[in-house]
Amino acid sequence: MKRDVTPLILAISLACLCLAFTLPAQTTIWEEDFETEGDGIRYSASNLFYGGGNDYFGRVYGPTHEYTAAGSGNPIFLTGTGDPSNQNGLYLNYSGDYFLAGEDLDDNSGDQLDTKSITFDAIDISAFTNLTFAGLFGACNENPCGSNQYDDNDYIRVFYNIDGQGEVQALCFSADIECNGPGDVTNEPLHRDPNCDGDGGEGELITCTMQEFSFSVPNGSSIVFRVEVHANGSHEEIALDRFRLLGEELGGDCTDPVVNTISTSGSGCPGETVMLTVDGLLNDASDWHWYELGCGDTPVGVGVNVWVSP
Incomplete structure (x- = not known):
């Protein structure tokens, strides 16, 4: 049969x-690591300045922690841990030799505004999907609750704008409000703020050792990223580095x-x-x-x- x-x-x-x-692997669509001066070329910064070791906003040469370049004679001083006068902090885990950092942003040697921002040039994303933004973030005052310097109005925020439809706030870092006790909204550590509500207590602690954080981005034709920072006092130290946009190429x-x-x-x-x-x-x-x-x-x-x- x-x-x-x-x-x-x-x-x-x-x-x-x-x-x-x-499922194709993600590829790097765009990257900004601040290894070369990019203001007016790859991005637009609201105000870059150096007024002293505790008053600055701009690129820093990591190996010597000097503003702008090695041998510039313009060092930055970081709190680290303990008495702020000890200045024993150093940023770690940055990418390459340079990163962007700031402290006491409303110093009179700059524009005296306590908020600074960087807007990056538009990126073509029309040929990609499954997009992810990733970046390194640090804060080099590592003292505990009540002995730190970040207040309830200090923050780092990352926004994106797809096809000119308006900015979306996607990643936030805020002080851990009231971690020293009820009603105490000053002198607290900086944390990731998962829900961007201005209180970072539920997120990861940010330290001198830069950490990578990421978020997903919708599809579109073009995207613009903007970073905004508020820090209006000495020892309110922040650092940014190696911003990337990753994605998967659309299939042919x-x-x-x-x-x-x-x-x-x-x-x-x-x-x-x-x-x-x-x-x-x-x-x-x-x-x-x-x-x-x-x-x-x-x-x-x-x-x-x-x-x-x-």
């Missing part, structure tokens, strides 16, 4: 970047495989082992995959030929 071998279904495993079949057109014939080497009688052979064009496919009843069922083999026992 013969047994029909046609329930053996041939399935095709596509290798091209069609998202239904293959795939050419489906073409199956011309499937042939057998024998009659397919019970107990007889027969070879099935496919003739066709793979096109953008990687190989022929055989399953018992269809894609995802019990695998039978891979390739042009497969042996089966009906």
Whole structure:
């Protein structure tokens, strides 16, 4: 008695970047690591200045913690832990040699405004999906509740604007309000503020060792990122570095495989082992995959030929 071998279904495993079949790895679409001066070139800063070791906003040379460049003679001083006069802090885990940092942003050597911002040039995202922003953030006053310097009006905020539809606040860092006791809204550590409500107590502590934080971004044609910082006192120290936008390239057109014939080497009688052979064009496919009843069922083999026992 013969047994029909046609329930053996041939399935095709596509290798091209069609998202239904293959999940491509994220690629770096854009990166700003402040290794070279970018104000007026890659971004626009509201006011860069240096008024002293505790009053500045701009690029810092990490190995010597000097404002603008090595040998500039303009050091920055960081609190670290203990008495602020000790100035024993150093930023760690920054990328490359340079990062952007600020402290006492309303000093009279600058524009005397306690808020500073950086707006980055528009980025073309039309050919990407599954977008993610990532950046390094630090705060180098590491003293505990009540002995730190960040207040309820101090923050770091990251915004994005897709296709000119308006800014969205996506990532926030705020002081841990009242961590020293009810009603105490000054001199607290800086934390990530997950819900951007102005109280960072529920998020991770930010320290001299920069940490990477990220958020997802919707699809669109172009995107503009803006970072805003508020810090109006000495020892309210912040640092930023290595901002990146990651995404997956949208897949191009795939050419489906073409199956011309499937042939057998024998009659397919019970107990007889027969070879099935496919003739066709793979096109953008990687190989022929055989399953018992269809894609995802019990695998039978891979390739042009497969042996089966009906």
